[in-house]
Amino acid sequence: MNSQVTARFLKVKAVPAALLTAVICISVTTGLCWLSLQVSKENLKRRLQETVYQHHASLQNELEHEESRLESFVSLYYISPNFNRYAFHSFAKVENQPWLVAKLFSKRVRPDEFNRFEQAVKIDTSVDTQGYPDFSITDKVAHQDALVALYMEPRQELRDALGLNLEKWFPSGSKRMRESAQPLSFMLNNQHPILKGNNIVISIPVYNTSLPLTNQAQRKTAFQGAFSTVISIDKLIHHLFDSANLKMNSVTLSGTGIDDEKIQITLPSGTRTDTTNKPYIEQFNFQLPLSVPGKKWSVNYEIQTYDGLAETNILWLITLIGTLFTTFATGFIYLTVRTGKIAHRLAYDMTSALQISEESLLETQRLAKMGSFQLSPSHQLSAQTGNLHDLFYLDPEIRIDYLLQLLLHMDAEDALKFTQVISTALTTVLHTHQVVRIESETPGWLNLIVDSSETPTGFTLRVIAMDVTDKYQSEQKIKQLAYQDALTGLANRTSLRHATERALRHSHIYHSKLAVFFLDLDRFKFINDSVGHDIGDQVLIEIAHRLKNSVKEVDFVARLGGDEFVILVEHLPKDNDVNAIADRILALICAPMNIGKHTYYLTTSIGIAIASDGAPDVDELMKQADMAMYQSKEKGKNKYTIFSIDIAQALEQRTNLELEMRVAMKEKRFLPYFQPQFDVRTHQMIGVETLLRWRHEKRGMIAAKDFIAVAEESGLIIDIGNQILVEVCQLIPTWNLPEKFVVGVNVSSLQFFQAGFVDFVIKSITDAGIPPSRIEIEVTETMIMQDINIAKICLEQLHAFGVGVSIDDFGTGYASLTYLREFPVQRIKIDQRFVKGHTKNHKDMAIVKAISTLGHDFGMEVIAEGVETELQLISLENIGCDLYQGWLRSTALPAQAIQSLLPPIEPDRPTNHNDSNAAPALSVAIG
CATH class of the missing domain: 3.30.70.270 (Reverse transcriptase/Diguanylate cyclase domain)
Known part of the structure; x- marks a missing residue:
C-alpha cells in the first residue's frame, strides 16, 4: 500500500513538475525569441543608421566637390588672360560622372553687342572646326541684357541649348546672384520647361575685377557671366546608395527653388525589393541636413526592411529546443544546462555577427579613407569608427581619448580655426566643414565635416573625417599649371x-x-x-x-x-x-x-x-x-x-605712319609714277619702270624709300602692290604704245609668295584686255632665294602665259648663276651702285662689263639703272648695254606726262589689244 501511495504521490508530483518544466521552457523560449528579435532590430537599425550616415556624407562630399570644381573654373577664368571655349572644354570632365547633367558658362551680353557677339561665335573654331554658323541668341528680351548659354559640356547633348538666354528663364535668380556676388543654389523638378528631371543647380558669378564691387549697383555693372553645374539628384543618390543594398521606399529632398520657394522632390528608389511573404516588416526614417552654397536643405530617407531572423532557423531552433525541454521533463537538469548552452551560443553568434558587421563597416571606411567620432562638451571622443590613427598620422599604439591629441597633428592655424568651429557647434545647431592640413613628412589634407544637433540634454556633435589629399593636390596642380x-x-x-x-x-x-x-x-x-x-x-x-x-x-x-x-x-x-x-x-x-x-x-x-x-x-x-x-x-x-626715349619716338612715328598708310589705302592715295627707259644707241623711249608714290595730304608727294619698309613689315605692301598692278594694266589701253614698249612690275617678296599671285596677275591682265607681253615682272636675287622651287614654278607659269621676267638690282644679292640658266629670264638690270662708280672705279667697271657680257651670252637684254652723266652713258654704250634709265634723261613722271611723250591715239584706228605682235612690256617697279 505504501508503495502504491508512493507511486501515486510520485505520479502526482511528476505532472506539476512536468507542467512547471513546460511553462518554464515555453517562457524561456518565448523570452529568447523576443529578446533575439529586439537585439536584431536594434542592431539592424544601428547598422542602417551608420550606412545611411556614411553614404549621406558621401552625397554631401560630392556636392562640395562639385562646388570646388566650379570654383576651379572661376579661378581659371580670373587668372587666364584669354579664357575661351577651348580652355573651358579642356577642364570640363562630364563623361565619367553620370549624375552631372551639364557644366555651363553663360556670358552677359548687352543689347548693342548682340550682332557682334553672334558673329564672333559663328566663326569660333577653337573646339569645333566648322564653328557655329547657325548660332543666334534665342529668347531675347527687348532692351535688356542677355545671359547667354555659351560654353557647355557635354556639347553634343546640349547643342540645342547653345545661345539660350537664361535671363528670361531665371530672371530673379540671376538678379540675386549678380547683385550679391554669392554662389546661388536651387532645385528644379520635372515641371521646369528648360531642364527636365529633378536637378540641383549651383552657379557662381564672375566679375570684371578691375571695377569696384562694393555695392549692388557696382556689382551689377561689373557682372560678366556665371559658371554653373547641373546635377541630377536622382542619378547621384542612386549612384551612391545602390551599392549599399538598402531597400529604400523613397528619398525626399526638401529645399528651395529659383525664387526661394519651398520645394519637395520625392525620388522613388530603384532598389525596392518585393517583400511579399516577408514577416517582421520594419520601416525606418532618417532625416539628415544637406548643405549647398548659401542654403541648408534636408533629405529624408525612408527605408523598408525585415528582421534578419525571419529568414533563418534561429526562431524555429529556439521553438524546437523549447519543445524538447517540455517533452523530456525527466531531463530537467540536462535540459536546463542545455538551454544555458544554447542561449550562450545564440548570444555568441549574435555577438560574432555584430563584430563582423562592425569590421566590415570599418574596412569600408578604411578603403574610403574615412572615419568619424562623437565629441562631448569636455572634448572627449567616443563612438569612433574608421581608422583615425591613419587619417591623423598617429601611432597605432596610442589610444585616442581627447580632441587635443588630434589638434596637435594639425597645422597650427588650421587647428585654431577648427577649435573655434567646435566651440560654436557645441552651443548651436551647425553643419559645416573645414579642410585642415595634417603635418607629417608627407603632409595630407582632411575634410572635417562637423554636424551638431540639439537634444533634450544638450547638443550632440559628430565629426566625420575624409581624406582629400588627392583632390587638394590636384587643385594645387591646376594652380601650378596656371602659373x-x-x-x-x-x-x-x-x-x-x-x-x-x-x-x-x-x-x-x-x-x-x-x-x-x-x-x-x-x-x-x-x-x-x-x-x-x-x-x-x-x-x-x-x-x-x-x-x-x-x-x-x-x-x-x-x-x-x-x-x-x-x-x-x-x-x-x-x-x-x-x-x-x-x-x-x-x-x-x-x-x-x-x-x-x-x-x-x-x-x-x-x-x-x-x-x-x-x-x-x-x-x-x-x-x-x-x-x-x-x-x-x-x-x-x-x-x-x-x-631710350628715341626708340619710343621712332616706334611711335612708325606706328603713326602705318595708320596713315591704311587711311591712304582706303582713299587711294598711292599712285604709279613711271621712270622712262631708253635705247642706248637710238635714245628712243621703249619702256618704263613703274615707281610707287604716296600723295600725302600734308607732306605732298612721298617717295617709296620713305615708307616701303613699314609697308613690308605691316603687310600693307601686298594690297598696295596689287592695287598698283591693276591700275597700270588699266592705264596701258589708254596709251598709244610703240611696238617695242615694256612695263616692268617690281613686286615685293610678300606679294610674290602670296597664294594666288600668278592667278591675280593673269586676271588683272585679262580684265584690262591687254597682251601679256606688255607686262614684265621684276624680281630680285634675294627674293628668289627665299624659296627657289616656288619662285621657279611661279615665273614659269607667268612666262607660259606671255608675261616677261627681269631680275632687278643684279649683282647685289646671292649672285648665283643657277637661276639665270634655269629660270625664264629675259632681262637683267645692273644696279645703280655699280653704274654710278664704274667710270671712276676699275672694280665697278669690271662688274658692269661682266654682267653685260653674261647677260648677252644667255640671250638676255641688259639695262643699266641710275645713269646720271653723259660720260656714264658713253661708257655703257661702249660696254654694250642695251637700255638705260636715270636722271640724265628723265626723272619719274606721272601717267599724264608719259602719255604726252607718246604719239596720240588715232581716232579712226582703234588700238588692237589682241595683236600678237604688240609692243614689249611696260616695267612697273614698286620702290
Whole structure:
C-alpha cells in the first residue's frame, strides 16, 4: 500500500513538475525569441543608421566637390588672360560622372553687342572646326541684357541649348546672384520647361575685377557671366546608395527653388525589393541636413526592411529546443544546462555577427579613407569608427581619448580655426566643414565635416573625417599649371606679371632699380620648320636651362610663349651691370647646342628696360623692353638694346605712319609714277619702270624709300602692290604704245609668295584686255632665294602665259648663276651702285662689263639703272648695254606726262589689244 501511495504521490508530483518544466521552457523560449528579435532590430537599425550616415556624407562630399570644381573654373577664368571655349572644354570632365547633367558658362551680353557677339561665335573654331554658323541668341528680351548659354559640356547633348538666354528663364535668380556676388543654389523638378528631371543647380558669378564691387549697383555693372553645374539628384543618390543594398521606399529632398520657394522632390528608389511573404516588416526614417552654397536643405530617407531572423532557423531552433525541454521533463537538469548552452551560443553568434558587421563597416571606411567620432562638451571622443590613427598620422599604439591629441597633428592655424568651429557647434545647431592640413613628412589634407544637433540634454556633435589629399593636390596642380610654363618649367606670363608688380613695389619702397630683359630667339622658326617641333621643344628646354644659369638665383626667369623669354633682375646696383648680364646671355645662347646627333647654333635679340623708384608700371615696362628688342632685330640680331626715349619716338612715328598708310589705302592715295627707259644707241623711249608714290595730304608727294619698309613689315605692301598692278594694266589701253614698249612690275617678296599671285596677275591682265607681253615682272636675287622651287614654278607659269621676267638690282644679292640658266629670264638690270662708280672705279667697271657680257651670252637684254652723266652713258654704250634709265634723261613722271611723250591715239584706228605682235612690256617697279 505504501508503495502504491508512493507511486501515486510520485505520479502526482511528476505532472506539476512536468507542467512547471513546460511553462518554464515555453517562457524561456518565448523570452529568447523576443529578446533575439529586439537585439536584431536594434542592431539592424544601428547598422542602417551608420550606412545611411556614411553614404549621406558621401552625397554631401560630392556636392562640395562639385562646388570646388566650379570654383576651379572661376579661378581659371580670373587668372587666364584669354579664357575661351577651348580652355573651358579642356577642364570640363562630364563623361565619367553620370549624375552631372551639364557644366555651363553663360556670358552677359548687352543689347548693342548682340550682332557682334553672334558673329564672333559663328566663326569660333577653337573646339569645333566648322564653328557655329547657325548660332543666334534665342529668347531675347527687348532692351535688356542677355545671359547667354555659351560654353557647355557635354556639347553634343546640349547643342540645342547653345545661345539660350537664361535671363528670361531665371530672371530673379540671376538678379540675386549678380547683385550679391554669392554662389546661388536651387532645385528644379520635372515641371521646369528648360531642364527636365529633378536637378540641383549651383552657379557662381564672375566679375570684371578691375571695377569696384562694393555695392549692388557696382556689382551689377561689373557682372560678366556665371559658371554653373547641373546635377541630377536622382542619378547621384542612386549612384551612391545602390551599392549599399538598402531597400529604400523613397528619398525626399526638401529645399528651395529659383525664387526661394519651398520645394519637395520625392525620388522613388530603384532598389525596392518585393517583400511579399516577408514577416517582421520594419520601416525606418532618417532625416539628415544637406548643405549647398548659401542654403541648408534636408533629405529624408525612408527605408523598408525585415528582421534578419525571419529568414533563418534561429526562431524555429529556439521553438524546437523549447519543445524538447517540455517533452523530456525527466531531463530537467540536462535540459536546463542545455538551454544555458544554447542561449550562450545564440548570444555568441549574435555577438560574432555584430563584430563582423562592425569590421566590415570599418574596412569600408578604411578603403574610403574615412572615419568619424562623437565629441562631448569636455572634448572627449567616443563612438569612433574608421581608422583615425591613419587619417591623423598617429601611432597605432596610442589610444585616442581627447580632441587635443588630434589638434596637435594639425597645422597650427588650421587647428585654431577648427577649435573655434567646435566651440560654436557645441552651443548651436551647425553643419559645416573645414579642410585642415595634417603635418607629417608627407603632409595630407582632411575634410572635417562637423554636424551638431540639439537634444533634450544638450547638443550632440559628430565629426566625420575624409581624406582629400588627392583632390587638394590636384587643385594645387591646376594652380601650378596656371602659373608655370608646362614645357620648360619656368614661370609663365601670369607669374611674371605678379613678380614684376612685387619688384616694382620694392623698388618704390627702397628707391632701387630693376631691369627687364626681353629675349626673342633668332631663326628659331627655321629649326621648327626644318627638323620638327620635337627638336624645337628640346631646344627651348635647353635655352631655359642656360638662361637660369646666366643670372643669379634670386633673379626671375619666365617664358612668355613660343621663343620669347623674359628675365627680371632686381636690386640693380649699377647700370653697367645690365651690359655685363646681356653679354653673358648672348654668349650662353650662342654656344653650340648638341641635341641628338646634331649640333645647333642659335642667337637671340634682347631688349632691356630699366625701372627706377617703382616707375614705370609693369605694362609700360614690358612694352619698353619689347620695343628695344625689335630695335635689336632691326640692327642685325644677336644684339641687345637698352630702351631710350628715341626708340619710343621712332616706334611711335612708325606706328603713326602705318595708320596713315591704311587711311591712304582706303582713299587711294598711292599712285604709279613711271621712270622712262631708253635705247642706248637710238635714245628712243621703249619702256618704263613703274615707281610707287604716296600723295600725302600734308607732306605732298612721298617717295617709296620713305615708307616701303613699314609697308613690308605691316603687310600693307601686298594690297598696295596689287592695287598698283591693276591700275597700270588699266592705264596701258589708254596709251598709244610703240611696238617695242615694256612695263616692268617690281613686286615685293610678300606679294610674290602670296597664294594666288600668278592667278591675280593673269586676271588683272585679262580684265584690262591687254597682251601679256606688255607686262614684265621684276624680281630680285634675294627674293628668289627665299624659296627657289616656288619662285621657279611661279615665273614659269607667268612666262607660259606671255608675261616677261627681269631680275632687278643684279649683282647685289646671292649672285648665283643657277637661276639665270634655269629660270625664264629675259632681262637683267645692273644696279645703280655699280653704274654710278664704274667710270671712276676699275672694280665697278669690271662688274658692269661682266654682267653685260653674261647677260648677252644667255640671250638676255641688259639695262643699266641710275645713269646720271653723259660720260656714264658713253661708257655703257661702249660696254654694250642695251637700255638705260636715270636722271640724265628723265626723272619719274606721272601717267599724264608719259602719255604726252607718246604719239596720240588715232581716232579712226582703234588700238588692237589682241595683236600678237604688240609692243614689249611696260616695267612697273614698286620702290
